[in-house]
Amino acid sequence: MDVRSVRYALTLAEELHFGRAARAHFIAAQPFGRRIQQLERELGAKLFERTSRRVRLTDAGERFVPRARRVLRQLDALMEIAEGDHGEPVLRVGVLGFGLADRWPATRSLMAGCRPDVDLTYVELDWSNQYDAVRTGEVDVAIVHNVGGADDLVVETVMDTGRYAVVPADSELADADRLSEHDAADRPWLVPVGQPGLVDWTGGCGTRKPVEVRSPTTIPLAVAATGFLGLHGEPATRFFPHPGVRYLPLDGPHSTVAIASRRREHRDTVAAFRSAVRASTGLERLRHEGTTAER
Known part of the structure; x- marks a missing residue:
């Protein structure tokens, strides 16, 4: 998302006039308007109702404005930090x-x-x-x-992030849309180790003869190699693809x-x-x- 377009939208929300809002950013009204339209397309919603007489915020625009202001405050805070001591390379x-x-x-x-x-x-x-x-x-x-x-x-x-089960591609579970802990209760699970709090995250998923894993990056390979089930966060579906496993949404504590x-x-x-x-x-x-x- 282009930060400048977000700033343009907030100015327009204050001015409710394309000409005045564009002049505040020292650009012409036409390119200013195109940036607003591009932002609306990216968000998938109209932020402003435009007529020949007036501009007003839509309901989506009313929701967008306070959230956008919070984001810009975060960006402004970042730039203030950038003005500090630059001694650490x-x-x-x-x-x-x-x-x-x-x-x-x-x-x-x-x-x-x-x-x-x-x-x-x-x-x-x-x-x-x-x-x-x-x-x-x-x-x-x-x-x-x-x-x-x-x-x-x-x-x-x-x-x-959502909690996902990592299952072998040849398992009968692999064709499911999602799993509950009951669905896989009797299956052998990989056991993440290294922090006591991992027990709460796994929600009791485990096995009498555990195969331990110490890093999230090893889970897909371990599932494919052992046939055990594993746990992961939703982004692993994109960042750790493996032809030998399937990722399925799983009820329980998020990552x-x-x-x-x-x-x-x-x-x-x-x-x-x-x-x-x-x-x-x-x-x-x-x-x-x-x-x-x-x-």
């Missing part, structure tokens, strides 16, 4: 599994825009070290599976993705990354929920 980011999933491109773009002097380096994590890598300073900030047990860190939820950093972490590069993630999350939500009714 490298930011080490720990990543568990699919990390930020579809939000990586927007996050990288926002970071590059506000801190082009910073190189992002990535360290692959697993469940056993996702928090300890932050505690020991191996990474500056981490994208983790938030399963609790990190009260000494600043852990901020950024994404709540929660979070940013983790140390409590006494004051470097502006870490603050900038956190703000970039928040802003990319806000843009994603605005794209999908900006004109829908509050849930």
Whole structure:
């Protein structure tokens, strides 16, 4: 989503006049109007009713405006951080599994825009070290599976994804539309290990002779190799495809993705990354929920 078009829409919502709103951004009314139309097409809803006499917000526009203002406040906060001390040239980011999933491109773009002097380096994590890598300073900030047990860190939820069963492609379960825990209660399951809170996320899925997995990235391969069932978050359906498995929606606790950093972490590069993630999350939500009714 183009941020400039969002700013144009908010100005138009205030002015309710295309000419005045366009002049506020120093462009002509015609290209201004095209940007508004492009934004409406992307959102799949009309934000403004236009007649020869007046412009008014539609119901979708009324819902869009407060959400868009929240996103722009996040972006403005990011730019304020960008004006701080530029003494840190490298930011080490720990990543568990699919990390930020579809939000990586927007996050990288926002970071590059506000801190082009910073190189992002990535360290692959697993469940056993996702928090300890932050505690020991191996990474500056981490994208983790938030399963609790990190009260000494600043852990901020950024994404709540659906819970999916990973089943062998040759299993009779593979043709189902979705599964309940009852459907697969007697099947052998892979057991994620590394954090006590994983037990709550698995919801009791397990087996008497467990096959343990320590990283989300290994789950599809382990399912294909063993014939056991596994658990994953929804983005794995796109980021970890495997010809030997199928992903099916599964009832139970969602997978929660979070940013983790140390409590006494004051470097502006870490603050900038956190703000970039928040802003990319806000843009994603605005794209999908900006004109829908509050849930």
